[in-house]
Amino acid sequence: MGYQITDSTKVKRWTILQEAVSAMGLKKVVYIIVGNVKLRKGQKTGSKKFRYAISEWEYDLQRLKVNYYKNDFKWPNT
Numbered sequence: 610m611g612y613q614i615t616d617s618t619k620v621k622r623w624t625i626l627q628e629a630v631s632a633m634g635l636k637k638v639v640y641i642i643v644g645n646v647k648l649r650k651g652q653k654t655g656s657k658k659f660r661y662a663i664s665e666w667e668y669d670l671q672r673l674k675v676n677y678y679k680n681d682f683k684w685p686n687t
Contacts, residue, residue: 614662622669635677639685642666642673646687663687 610632612625629638646666649659656663667687674684 614665619665619668622665623672626669626673630673630677635673636682639670639673642670643685643687646670650687 610625610629612622612629614622626638646663649655649663652658670687678684
């Protein structure tokens with residue numbers, strides 16, 4: 610769907626995320642992003658090396674939670 614952190618803005622990502630939620634559902638979108646965060650945090654020096662991407666993913670996750678989450682599944686931790 611074109612969701613990426615590099616060369617993207619929060620506005621552009623939000624538009625893509627809204628489309629993704631419509632197409633795939635909130636839970637799937639959230640778990641894909643959480644998977645990316647956990648993958649990078651799990652790498653040696655990943656938290657430092659991917660600090661910017663992780664912070665942007667976590668920002669997007671929080672925005673998804675505020676705007677879409679209805680307690681219909683357990684919200685995952687990053």
